[in-house]
Amino acid sequence: MIEQILPPAAASAEAWGDLPSATPAAGEEALPGRVTPARRAEFATGRELARRALAGLGLPPAPVPRDRSGAPVWPSGVVGSLTHCPGYRAAVVARRRELGTVGVDAEPALPLPDGVLPVVARPDERTALRRLAVECAGTCWDRLLFCCKEAVYKAWYPLTGGWLDYADVRVVLGRHGTFSATLPAGQGPLGNGLRGRWLARDGLLVVAVAGRAAAGPAPAVSGCGAAGP
Secondary structure (H helix, E strand, C coil): CHHHHCCCCCEEEEECCCCCCCCCCCCCCCCCCCCCHHHHHHHHHHHHHHHHHHHHCCCCCCCCCECCCCCECCCCCEEEEEEEECCEEEEEEEECCCCCCEEEEEEECCCCCCCCHHHHCCHHHHHHHHHHHHHCCCCCHHHHHHHHHHHHHHHHHHHHCCCCCHHHCEEEECCCCEEEEECCCCCCCCCCEEEEEEEEECCEEEEEEECCCCCCCCCCECCCCCECC
8 A cells, every 4th residue: 555655766565453473583672661562563563564675675684673762773775664553554665875765654544632733733734724624525634634744754853863843844735645844944954845645545544755756656546635546
């Protein structure tokens, strides 16, 4: 599913749930503290998918440890991103010389919990969300906005090592699987903007952004927000 919104230079692997045979590789530090078996299975599945995605680039398996913030540390010359939500996990990688950075996120296609939208959305974004809800009902636009900002942060952090607040990013959602994100002017190597793509299917919202390389042709659409079969 996620490959439909990725640039051609990226490779991916995904799973609809945890992989029973997945185990962390040597060099992938255990999760700190007391962690539930479900979280350990999720972690192991993400790393297994990362290795499968690396194989899609023709690269050998390699550990993907965590840095101090918990972000994945990719092999030299590789950029990547991981995402997980109930019922879905995915890993995306690319060679650094082809994509400067990549960020992906997945969320259930459900409205945000009460009280979250004012934290996530700027006033102008909330106005746009109300308009989209009228013009194109059936998509959880508030959750999609959150998903886009999470993906942008995942692309931003590996390049800057810095925090990016929700209010720092202005997202403009397109009705048919695209969006743009404006970043703080002059901060970081991404310039002041990114363009990305989104997909709504099978009860999920999936989003991808890349720091370089033009996105491929837009996926087929059927009505508002229905990208892909």
